[in-house]
Amino acid sequence: MPLDRIYNEMIAADESVRPHYAAFADWLRETPPERIAQARHAADLLFHRVGITFAVYGEDAGTERLIPFDIVPHVIPGERWDRLAAGLRQRVTALNRFLHDIYHDQEILEAGKIPREDVNGNSQFRREMVGVDVPGGVYAHIAGVDLVKNADGEYYVLEDNLRTPSGVSYMLENRKMMMRLFPELFATQSVRPVDHYPDLLLETLRDLAPREVEGPVIVLLTPGHFNSAYFEHAFLAQQMGIELVEGQDLFVQDHTVFMRTTQGPQRVDVIYRRIDDDFLDPLAFRPDSMLGVPGLLGAYRAGRVTLANAIGTGVADDKSMYPHVPEMIRFYLGEEPILNNVPTYLLRKPDDLAYVLAHLEELVVKETQGSGGYGMLVGPTATREERERYRQRIVDAPERFIAQPTLSLSQVPTFCGDGMAPRHIDLRPYVLSGREVRFVPGGLTRVALREGSLVVNSSQGGGVKDTWVVD
Amino acid sequence: MLSRVASNLYWMNRYVERAENTARVLDVTWRMSLLVQEPRLKDQEWFAPLNITGTLFPFSGRHATVCAREVLHFMALDPENPSSIYSCARQARENARAVRGAITSEMWEVVNSTWLEMQRMTEEKMNARGISAFFDWVKERSHLFRGVTFGTMRRDDAYHFTRLGIHLERSDSTARILDVKYHVLLPSVKDVGGAVDYYQWSAVLRSVSAFESYRKVYRDVITPVRLAELLILRDDIPRSLHFCMRQTADTLELVQNQRSGECLRQAGRVLSQLRYGRIQDIFDEGLHEYLTKYLDAMQDLSREVQRAFFAPTLPE
Numbered sequence: 149m150p151l152d153r154i155y156n157e158m159i160a161a162d163e164s165v166r167p168h169y170a171a172f173a174d175w176l177r178e179t180p181p182e183r184i185a186q187a188r189h190a191a192d193l194l195f196h197r198v199g200i201t202f203a204v205y206g207e208d209a210g211t212e213r214l215i216p217f218d219i220v221p222h223v224i225p226g227e228r229w230d231r232l233a234a235g236l237r238q239r240v241t242a243l244n245r246f247l248h249d250i251y252h253d254q255e256i257l258e259a260g261k262i263p264r265e266d267v268n269g270n271s272q273f274r275r276e277m278v279g280v281d282v283p284g285g286v287y288a289h290i291a292g293v294d295l296v297k298n299a300d301g302e303y304y305v306l307e308d309n310l311r312t313p314s315g316v317s318y319m320l321e322n323r324k325m326m327m328r329l330f331p332e333l334f335a336t337q338s339v340r341p342v343d344h345y346p347d348l349l350l351e352t353l354r355d356l357a358p359r360e361v362e363g364p365v366i367v368l369l370t371p372g373h374f375n376s377a378y379f380e381h382a383f384l385a386q387q388m389g390i391e392l393v394e395g396q397d398l399f400v401q402d403h404t405v406f407m408r409t410t411q412g413p414q415r416v417d418v419i420y421r422r423i424d425d426d427f428l429d430p431l432a433f434r435p436d437s438m439l440g441v442p443g444l445l446g447a448y449r450a451g452r453v454t455l456a457n458a459i460g461t462g463v464a465d466d467k468s469m470y471p472h473v474p475e476m477i478r479f480y481l482g483e484e485p486i487l488n489n490v491p492t493y494l495l496r497k498p499d500d501l502a503y504v505l506a507h508l509e510e511l512v513v514k515e516t517q518g519s520g521g522y523g524m525l526v527g528p529t530a531t532r533e534e535r536e537r538y539r540q541r542i543v544d545a546p547e548r549f550i551a552q553p554t555l556s557l558s559q560v561p562t563f564c565g566d567g568m569a570p571r572h573i574d575l576r577p578y579v580l581s582g583r584e585v586r587f588v589p590g591g592l593t594r595v596a597l598r599e600g601s602l603v604v605n606s607s608q609g610g611g612v613k614d615t616w617v618v619d
Numbered sequence: 620m621l622s623r624v625a626s627n628l629y630w631m632n633r634y635v636e637r638a639e640n641t642a643r644v645l646d647v648t649w650r651m652s653l654l655v656q657e658p659r660l661k662d663q664e665w666f667a668p669l670n671i672t673g674t675l676f677p678f679s680g681r682h683a684t685v686c687a688r689e690v691l692h693f694m695a696l697d698p699e700n701p702s703s704i705y706s707c708a709r710q711a712r713e714n715a716r717a718v719r720g721a722i723t724s725e726m727w728e729v730v731n732s733t734w735l736e737m738q739r740m741t742e743e744k745m746n747a748r749g750i751s752a753f754f755d756w757v758k759e760r761s762h763l764f765r766g767v768t769f770g771t772m773r774r775d776d777a778y779h780f781t782r783l784g785i786h787l788e789r790s791d792s793t794a795r796i797l798d799v800k801y802h803v804l805l806p807s808v809k810d811v812g813g814a815v816d817y818y819q820w821s822a823v824l825r826s827v828s829a830f831e832s833y834r835k836v837y838r839d840v841i842t843p844v845r846l847a848e849l850l851i852l853r854d855d856i857p858r859s860l861h862f863c864m865r866q867t868a869d870t871l872e873l874v875q876n877q878r879s880g881e882c883l884r885q886a887g888r889v890l891s892q893l894r895y896g897r898i899q900d901i902f903d904e905g906l907h908e909y910l911t912k913y914l915d916a917m918q919d920l921s922r923e924v925q926r927a928f929f930a931p932t933l934p935e
Contacts (some may be wrong), residue, residue, distance in 0.1 A: 381720075383719070408622045411876050
């Protein structure tokens with residue numbers, strides 16, 4: 149993979165505007181800068197007023213911050229997206245097949261395609277789920293697949309998020325904001341709509357109700373309003389017209405889940421949970437969890453309630469499982485992977501470890517269990533001191549790390565300070581799996597606002613952009 | 620609907636209503652304070668808002684003297700005072716935030732932007748725009764919130780619990796505002812029925828936006844008995860005790876469940892006393908005594924609402 153040049157989504161190497169950005173570039177040229185400045189200010193105010201904020205961990209409890217929104221969209225040509233979409237469908241389907249297999253016959257291990265210890269020794273492998281049949285064999289109902297485009301103009305999958313991927317509310321709000329601020333942009337070209345996402349999500353959740361009833365009761369389980377993604381939980385529940393519940397609102401009796409209402413207990417069929425496995429049921433997992441519902445696992449295993457996502461999906465999106473995904477696609481679907489994987493070094497392998505330690509300044513090193521951009525080392529931009537500190541951590545427990553070549557994430561022009569400058573982005577499409585696979589075109593584009601930074605996570609100074617799939 | 624959500628909606632509205640009514644209490648006190656010229660009684664009316672909201676004790680723990688400036692700050696802006704307008708705005712917003720999925724985006728935007736503005740409010744700013752302008756602002760935000768609720772919310776249980784919060788809180792507040800007059804001394808006995816007395820009663824009327832209604836209903840000078848009749852027994856004055864209790868009782872019928880029998884009974888009893896009561900009997904008993912008893916009954920009713928609808932229902 150060439151690392152030297154950076155792919156600019158809007159401007160080609162010869163300084164010309166790429167065709168799919170032409171309409172936007174025209175608009176940008178013709179619109180007075182004052183109007184744009186005014187609109188950017190209006191966007192800030194609007195996001196604040198509607199309260200689209202997120203809480204930041206490690207700061208004062210309850211701090212709320214706005215995710216910076218940039219008005220230059222990430223534009224993807226329609227036919228390019230269609231190919232991506234086929235790849236996403238293929239990848240998530242294979243991951244679901246893998247999860248079913250791994251909790252049943254483990255054929256892929258039998259066939260020697262994945263080392264047994266990678267699965268059985270994985271802390272995200274939930275023994276409680278072995279032999280449990282989940283409706284439709286679907287485990288990861290909602291998946292967020294992080295994609296980046298490298299200097300070669302090709303997309304690569306950075307990671308699969310199969311637990312409780314967040315951010316989709318920003319995708320929806322960003323679009324709403326752009327249409328409100330710049331309606332003329334949508335009149336001059338055809339941008340594929342995304343606002344039916346909540347309908348697709350509701351259909352997906354309804355597909356998998358454990359009993360045949362006319363209107364299954366579906367709820368969204370949130371850790372509560374101190375959680376960083378609470379805004380999103382409330383937003384989605386409202387958009388779908390389902391109850392937003394906390395652990396204390398639910399109880400289990402005779403392996404059946406009920407919610408406490410002003411009219412007495414009401415049975416619950418499907419729980420879209422935004423709580424990690426560890427906190428779901430204090431009787432089965434962490435006993436100190438105040439967020440979960442005692443007895444939930446029992447009800448789930450008895451097939452009396454559907455959890456989306458299923459318990460135990462973490463074994464498939466773990467960074468040490470990531471290198472095996474292409475093999476899963478070949479094994480379960482008999483197809484060649486459409487989406488590229490980034491070459492990955494597993495540091496528990498002595499050869500890989502030796503190579504990585506010798507090339508730290510070129511590589512990105514991540515914890516296999518990490519998320520949110522915390523605890524990773526970006527070799528080329530880290531100081532010598534940071535690298536040496538990290539080296540010690542690797543040597544102490546190599547099995548906890550993986551390493552990948554530093555990708556040169558593509559860039560999109562972004563407003564910063566007084567002018568516009570290119571900033572690195574990634575893309576997270578959301579893939580819904582029920583009786584069928586559904587998604588809306590595009591996804592959430594995250595942008596690293598600091599110059600040169602490759603970390604797009606909102607907790608680390610990242611912002612967001614609207615994503616347009618144009619025809 | 621979820622008990623927790625019902626509870627948040629109910630409290631969200633109680634806090635909005637409470638903020639508005641605290642502004643009204645302070646407004647009436649402020650108006651009265653402009654009337655008293657007797658130096659011996661200077662600032663004595665500022666005991667009234669503390670007395671009727673039951674915050675004299677926490678106030679005096681932190682302030683040496685009772686005067687306009689200190690009481691206004693304590694009741695409007697003090698984050699340490701849980702019943703200050705500031706705290707009410709915060710708690711309304713906290714409750715709203717906990718049930719964002721159950722209220723409309725417009726409702727959320729009003730509560731949230733009120734809180735954002737409230738946080739930027741300082742004593743200097745409050746004085747700069749005029750103390751009455753501040754009270755007007757609080758009332759306007761509350762009006763806006765009610766209007767948005769009325770205009771956007773689906774008529775379901777969530778809406779009913781919203782209304783329950785409004786009317787219970789308001790009936791409590793009107794009783795307290797009526798009682799202000801009891802706590803504000805007249806310069807001397809000969810002033811009873813005099814100009815100061817008259818202006819004080821009319822300040823009470825204006826503070827609950829019932830001055831025009833009084834004129835329309837009685838077409839006569841303001842007397843304490845008629846004023847009390849208007850704000851206690853009339854069922855067509857939206858801040859009267861009778862009106863608020865009728866709304867409360869009606870709402871309770873709409874949301875009733877197997878545990879709410881006692882709740883309905885208590886509401887019905889208070890309502891029938893208001894419906895069939897005579898103002899002369901109330902004055903014979905003593906207005907202050909009557910209002911004290913009424914506030915006790917409101918407290919019992921609130922507790923009963925809590926038990927019937929919001930207490931976690933345990934698995935059978």
